[in-house]
Amino acid sequence: MAARDMMPAFELLQPATVEDALALLKRRDKDGWVLAGGMDSLDWFKDRIKRPKAVVELGRIGALRGIRARGADLEIGAMTTLTEVERDATLRERYGLLAQAARRVATPQIRNRGTLGGNVCQDARCWYYRAGLPCYRAGGNTCYADTPTAINREHCLFEADRCVAVSPSDTAPALIALDARFVVRHAGGEKEVPAEEFFIGPKTDITRMTILQPGDLLTAIRLPAAWANAKSYFEKAADRNAWDFPLVNVAAAMKIEGGTIRQARIAVGGVAPRPLRLKAVEESLLGEQPGKEAAEVAAKAAVWGARPLNHNQYKIPLLANLVKRAVRSMA
Amino acid sequence: MAAYKLIGKDFLPPDVIGKVTGRAKFAEDFRAEGMVFAKLLRSPMPHGLVRRVDAAQALAMKGVLGILTAADLPKVTAPAEPILTSEPLYVGEPILAIAAVDETTAADALDRVKVELEPLPFVLDPLESLRPGGANARTEGNVAAPNLKLQTLKWSARDFTAVREGELPRGKPAEEWHYGDIEAGFRQADLVIEESFITQALAHHAMEPRSALAYWQGGKLFLHGSTQSLAFSIPPLTRILGIEPANLHYVSENTGGGFGSKAAAYTQMAIPAFFAKKLGRPVMLRVSREEEHDFGRSRPGFQGWVKLGFRKDGRLLAADLYIVQSGGPYGAVNDFRNAGRHVSLVYQPLAMRWRGMPVLTNTPPRSAQRSPGETQTSIAMDPVIDKAARKLGLDRVAIRHINAPRSDGTIGPKREPLTSSFLPEALELGAAQFDWAAKQALSGKRTGSKVTGLGVGIGYHAAGNSGFDGLVLIRPDGKLYIHAGAGNLGTYSYAATARAAAEALGMPWERCEIVYGGTGRHVPWTCIQAGSNTTFTITRTNHVAAMDARRKLQEIAAREVGGEPAAFEVGGGRVFLKAEPAKGLAFAEAAQRAIALGGKYSGQELPKDLNPMTARSAAALAGQGLMGVAKDTLPRNGVIPGFCAGYALVEVDVETGQVEIKEYLGVADCGTVIHPKNLGNQILGGAVQGFGMALLEKHVYDPKYGIPATRGLATSKPPTYLDVPVNMRWAAVGKPDPQNPVGAKGAGEPPEGAAAAAVLCAISDALGGAHFGRSPLTCDIVLNAVEGRPQPFKPLDTNI
Secondary structure (H helix, E strand, O other): OOOOOOOOOOEEEOOOOHHHHHHHHHHHHHHEEEEOOOOOHHHHHHOOOOOOOEEEEOOOOHHHOOEEEEOOEEEEEOOOEHHHHHHOHHHHHHOHHHHHHHHOOOOHHHHHHOEHHHHHHOOOOOHHHHOOOOOHHHOOOOOHHHOOOOOOOOOOOOOOOOOOOOOOOOHHHHHHHOOOEEEEEEOOEEEEEEHHHHEOOOOOOOOOOEOOOOOOEEEEEEEOHHHOOOEEEEEEEOOOOOOOOOOEEEEEEEEEEOOEEEEEEEEEEOOOOOOEEOHHHHHHHOOOOOOHHHHHHHHHHHOOOOOOOOOOOOHHHHHHHHHHHHHHOOO | OOOOOOOOOOOOOOOHHHHHHOOOOOHHHOOOOOOEEEEEEEOOOOOEEEEEEEOHHHHOOOOEEEEEEHHHOOOOOOOOOOOOOOOOOOOOOEEEEEEEOOHHHHHHHHHOOEEEEEEOOOOOOHHHHHOOOOOOOEOOEOEEEOOEEEEOOOOOHHHHHOOOOOOOOOOOOOEEEEEOOHHHHHHHOOEEEEEEEEEOOEEOOOOOOOOEEEEEEOOEEEEEOOOOOOHHHHHHHHHHHOOOHHHEEEEOOOOOOOOOOOOOOOHHHHHHHHHHHHHOOOEEEOOOHHHHHHHOOEEOOEEEEEEEEEOOOOOEEEEEEEEEEEOOOOOOOOHHHHHHHHHHHHOOOOEEEEEEEEEOOOOOOEOOOOOOOHHHHHHHHHHHHHHHHHHHOOOHHHHHHHHOOOOOOEEOOOOEEEOOOOHHHHHHHHHHHHOHHHHHHHOOOEEOOEEEEEEEEEEEEEOOOOOOEEEEEEOOOOOEEEEOOOOOOOOOHHHHHHHHHHHHOOOOHHHEEEEOOEHHHOOOOOOOOOOOOHHHHHHHHHHHHHHHHHHHHHHHHHHHHOOOHHHEEEEOOEEEEOOOOOOEEEHHHHHHHHHHHOHHHHOOOOOOOOOHHHHHHHHHHOOOOEEEEEEOOOOOOOEOEEEEEEEEEEEEEOOOOOEEEEEEEEEEEOEOOOOHHHHHHHHHHHHHHHHHHHHOOOOOEOOOOOOEOOOOHHHHOOOOHHHOOOEEEEEEOOOOOOOOOOOEOOOOOHHHHHHHHHHHHHHHHHOOOOOOOEOOOOHHHHHHHHHOOOOOOOOOOOOO
């Protein structure tokens, strides 16, 4: 195999404004690569697997950083670091779910560099794909992780479609549970999409994890006032307590009045190629007391339709139990 | 116990400040005029044959200086490991190297090298290779080990069908031994249990990858490398390089860990050496983390079976052990043999049989890793001992205590004696400090989703050697220079052992210098800096060298002051008349006299029994002061056992399968404690490595393609700071070993197995005695067990 751990040369572009960045991305089209904190990109570069001709680095665009009020909502610039997300006082107070999720990402060093935008845009972590094998997702014509003997302990339970990789983000389920909006800009304008629509599965496009097309830029994430101070729960099950991707993670936000669940949003990661909103679970909870019984029903509903691979059957009880805990915690 | 001034006291080893400030230099921090960089082309497949190499395009690139292939290098005889290969035997094995003015160019050049590889059959699971018609890891055979020739051995279909599903098949072994009558032992036993087990193979993950810089000057090779040992690395290194030891100037001031993977020498160091010769320029090979994971060695996994017969009081009457070892492609490990010795020692069975089958696999090359063989055996045996204790209604510490060797215990088929064993005392001290008896009430207690479990484990390794040389010099500046041939691999034992010389001469530590870091520092022939050998072995050599200096000081003082040499005492940097301490000489004056006297006093005449390396070093230092130099001929009879008893309290989350280690205590039997702070680092550091083995780390391969899923720290998952308990403690028995001048034995190896076994036993304890027979116990395995789901693999499946 060729050398790894050695970054090939590329043209580095460091625009100072979003407009310049968009213009550069438009001009470079498919040759361009957006670099945020680099915690995903640099791995690809150093492994010499992804070799963009031009890299547009966003670190100099001040407008992309910071957490600010936007009316009653809160807006987080896409280049805000995960450490900032984890520590911001307003966020912790009003959207503790996201701060908690950010705190469970990787390690302090990685959170100091890694950004919220980067965390939700990161690529699949399937080890076959990351090894540089020519799988479907890499433009080839097979899935190495879905053979009778494949090592797929970390792969998906739901929505397999030629690819069985999972969404590795810890913040994505939290953002879906909080009904966040993702602001996507391109040379032609801006659109705001609900968090759950930002992420796509292989059925939509096997080579991408999100709706972002060449030329697009995720500039900010908006948290709606409607879900501020909701009761919430986040848990990540991983092999290690730091420097690890989730085997399964769960994020839940609920509005409870008089001991009854009036609204509920639950999303999970690590079980499908995209972070999955568990609508059947949410529905099962409406009008219920957040006790043991509701938790049992929610746990069962969470794993409906799960189709395990060889080595990931444990994810079924793990997912069920995490959802159960999320519901129980609301009591 | 002797009253020591230095032994047993904390001190600051001289390299610590450099490591904290960043000034310490490791191999890749050095530069040489005209230096160029080499990069490696590695095998993408687990076994193949290089049919053709076309490097024309690469060599035509600007800045590219040359290529090195197996054809440029000495041939080796199978199963020895070549420096570069034309028949790669594992993914990541170096096939060729390209040198260029910088690494980017070298890497770009590698992209342009065309290598035609013919895939060959490969083996990841040893049992598959033993099946009739099963593939061999090498074209020449499938079984090899040190002193066991490379050969093809297969078991019959009957061997495989004679056992239950999940039980280790037991065909004819490559080796076996026994003592006593095991069948009689099993007949007399009140309880007979048998279990099959599997332990994982895993990488060493030394923090410093094995980078090296080499250049040639005046017919001599100057090599900056990363090895655990210093002196002991020279013979194997010069054998690989094909040069005389006198023609190697080797520098290794600091080594960023090895855990056995850099014990002496390894083939990759020779790549820049040969390349530098070919190009006539200094060559640096910086090894990346992924490369270190690929070829930086790993611990062999075991597939095994054990049958144990106990008397109702817990005494082990008979043991029958079978080990199949995944030996990598070169099979250069004794782990499978050490397993038998471990059981024979730790449980003192009255009768025992051991059988072993070291199978070759197309996986990273193996080497010793912290308690090689013994750590795997702790992991395999301790849970079985627990199972027996439960069936016999015995306390789990008590069953270990009744079987543990006392100092009259023995080891191996020849029932060799021990220098000392205070394992029973270590178990007792641990039980007391851990509050084992009172904590039993917590066993199996559930709070929310978390269930508490307690475990105890025993780690062992033969921890010492003898017969090496010591070399000290008192210079006219009045200081004591202790020349250390041990390497500085990060354990600081090179420094702690130097204190034995200072202690013997009553020398204040601030007037001592440790001379270390390279052959240019004139070091004595010294044992391998691995396997917990240094402490026992080098306190002896430094002691005998210091005693030689002491005799010479007394003789010089007698000459100067008058009287018999025996009338003089040494201490505080002086040699003086016992009866009249004011009369005497300062060491500075004695050193001047020694230089004037010459002969043996200043190293012009040397003892005849010195190793040639020591003689060369002493000759280079001759005439510069008063020399103490001697071979360690102190009596020694027996194996020097280092032990550690580990105690763990864990919480198992039965809803996620996750295990949290809440509390850990490690208790060493390492004889006299010579450097408490550092001993603590070893006991607890070893424990962290053990936690990784119990819960997290492993080699994983795709069975179809033979490619590794784990290729570095992120995917192999050694424990992080947040995965180890805050509550970690250590203690030591502290009883001196009678065959060491300061009573010390090795300590660094046993803590890993003790901790790993204690954690695995604690998990079983939390789950009502559930027996897994496997490591590591990742959360998926635990959760499946708790949920009563079948595991997605067969009991003896490897690499999953």
